[in-house]
Amino acid sequence: xxxxxxxxxxxxxxxxxxxxxDTYEAGIALMGTxxxxxRMGRANxxxxxxxxxxxxxxxxxxxxxxxxxxxxxxxxxxRRRKLLLxxxxxxxxxxxxxxxGYSIVPLRLYFKGGRAKIEIGLGRGKKHYDxxxxxxxxxxxREAQRALRAANRG
Numbered sequence: 457x458x459x460x461x462x463x464x465x466x467x468x469x470x471x472x473x474x475x476x477x478d479t480y481e482a483g484i485a486l487m488g489t490x491x492x493x494x495r496m497g498r499a500n501x502x503x504x505x506x507x508x509x510x511x512x513x514x515x516x517x518x519x520x521x522x523x524x525x526x527x528x529x530x531x532x533x534x535r536r537r538k539l540l541l542x543x544x545x546x547x548x549x550x551x552x553x554x555x556x557g558y559s560i561v562p563l564r565l566y567f568k569g570g571r572a573k574i575e576i577g578l579g580r581g582k583k584h585y586d587x588x589x590x591x592x593x594x595x596x597x598r599e600a601q602r603a604l605r606a607a608n609r610g
Contacts, residue, residue, distance in 0.1 A: 462567040465499040470561045472587060474579030479563065480549070483540035484515065484572050489523040489530050490537075494572055496523075499565055506539065506560035506576055508550045513539040515574065518562065539574070552578055 470476070486494075493499070504518035515537040522530045541549075552558050557580045564575040582590075 460569060463564060464494050464497055464567065464572075465501045465565040467501045467504070467561065467563050469502055470563055470577060470579065472582075472590070474559065474561060474577065474581055475586075476561075476563070476577040476579045478548075478552075478578045480541065480545055480576050480578075481568075482513070482545075482574050482576055484574055485538040485540060486572055487529075490520050491572060492525075493520050493523045494565070494567070501562045501565050501574075504562045506549075506562065508546065508553060508560070511543070511546060513541055513546060513549065513560075515539050515562065518565075539576070549578060557581055 498521050500519040505516055507514045507516050517534060518537065519534055549560060553560060559579055559581065560576055561579055562574050563577045566573055566575070
């Protein structure tokens, strides 16, 4: 992880549910109370997804709770948020998501250089047997590590 990056939220289930082909870093258009709530380390991107509408990308269903010291200017927790991407990246994502099985999912929400960023991934959905295979590989790797530690201990 690069220096100066403060991770607010991660979507661990995304790598379990999708084969992530490409990742992109996007800025997010936020309100002031949203930024303050994020700086307190409060957000949930587990249910989120990205929708491309014409020439704009929108982050949907991401929960940023209301800022506790906010007044009537507070934001709606699950509002649509515009993503700031280069035109070339938007075109690439739009073309790929027209293909069957591709989705754009948020992977990480973080601050980089004082600005809120989100890492989004272009992913293909995993089938049930793919998920089982990945879990089996993780379990085998864990058992191999345990065996090596036990052998080195004595």
